Amino acid sequence: MEQREQDFLEYVQGGGQVEAGDWMPDEYRARLRKFIEMHGNSELMGVLPEREWILRAPTLQRKLALTAKVQDEVGHAQLIYRVVEDLGKTREECLDDLISGKSKFHNVFHYPTRTWGDVGVIAWLVDAAAIISQKALLKCSYAPYARIMKKICWEESFHILHGRDVILTLMNGTDDQRELVQEALNRWWGPLMQFHGNPIPTEDDPMFIWRIKSQGNDEARQQFLDGYVPQIWELGLTVPDPELRKDEETGRWHYTEPDWDELMSVVTGHGPKTEDRLNLRRAARENSAWVRSVLLAA
Amino acid sequence: MQERARLLLEIADDELILGWRDSEWTGIAPFLEEDVAFSSIAQNEVGHARALYELAANDLGTMADELAFDRPPDEYCCSELVELRLPEWERTIARHVLYEQADAQRLERLKASDDHEVAGLAAKIDREEIYHRLHAEMWHERLKDEPRYVEALEELRPLVGRRNGHSLELTTLWEEMTSVRHSQPAGTKW
């Protein structure tokens, strides 16, 4: 590694941050942009599983809350793509690559939402898994990204409460409503366990080496289990993994090894809803192209 | 039905159904900044509906959610304009512009009402609507020379305030809107 790169590496590993106009090693810039772009893609695609349920929300409060939650996610996509653009890739280029399948988005957004139970489980657990990763990004060596993460984490705080509220209301309701939650949890558990990525040691993880992420994948997963399995169990819900338990001595959770092949297959575009959702994005974009032209022409 | 309740339901149903339609754009609007802005408008509309339903609910001895969801489609008092599903941006904006103009006049009348509660709520709603009107005018300025937008205005203008019955679109919307709620007995909490 060149001296300049070495100095940069030591600087970020010592907690240093850089801005958009600062010199960065090519490898750092490339990895950083790809990582942030994937996050933006995920927020944008994450909207699609949830927006169907905006139209079916069973009370006015839920309607408002869910619309606001999804609106936040769109807002997050806006913040994130702006950061990517300042790193040299335009929003249109990002959307091109997303729609063509060239760039990726997180596994959880490739799965269907089947019931109102999914709405609760997503807001309560999927968002919780995401917030753990997002909090670790607050210390990102790239300052513009770290700064938007502050706003994102602040807005996400209501998402989790909304999710918990939905779940608790269902669990205190009818047998059918409790069954909605359990059934949704059974379907989402696999993707949730895969969400933080395969267990690459931090010393081998370029994202950690460059301090783009300040937490390893396994550590994030352990944090998720520690925070949320007790919450799941205390409601009388079961987790569909007979191996799941906490080793009280080490403090570590044991679980059935997630299906990493499934994760790879899904994020490379073979999830159950990948094609449908990308098609929806493509169609929405094409149908509104004239609007963007009109605005640019003026 | 009481006079005041009927009046309130007319506006509440307009705002609810329009807000429901406008919320269909959340996530798929022409670009991200507009998506966020338009979603706020949709939320405000549903929020206005909620406040109006709460007032009507007091008169009718029921709850806001029951008024919003548990009447059959033919009992809604909304205008034909708001019921339509308009997945084209030019038609959505045309409706937005036309509705805001008509609604502004309606709110002026209500603000002058002898009924303090109605006048007070109308004033609050009106203060929020300022931003809706600015947004509508902003888009109208940009689109007014676009043929498809001009056509949309002409297509939708006759429907403003028209309450001659409901289209199948309302029934379809209502069925989707109530599909989760009505999957469990009345009174179930969500």
Place this chain on the structure above:
Amino acid sequence: MIYEVFRQERKGQAFQHAGSVEATDERFAEAYAREQYGRRGESVALWVVARDSVMRIEEFVDELNRNYHRVDGYPLKEKLKEARARAGKAAAGDR
């Protein structure tokens, strides 16, 4: 066009850079900045300005270490120690 947005969280606080929005003119920029940085009541005021209008200054020169007008130009520890010691001897001498 990119517009930079600065927000003030509470009256009396400094305006801080919050982010940016893309818009074709000031009217749209206002609507979008208001939404992205104020819909939750999180700001009491916003300053919105076209990025092109923001002057960037990042180079500052101090080749000759001009510490005469900074706190670090005044290391007083040694002088104070000497002055206290001298005053102590003088007091002892008076007795």
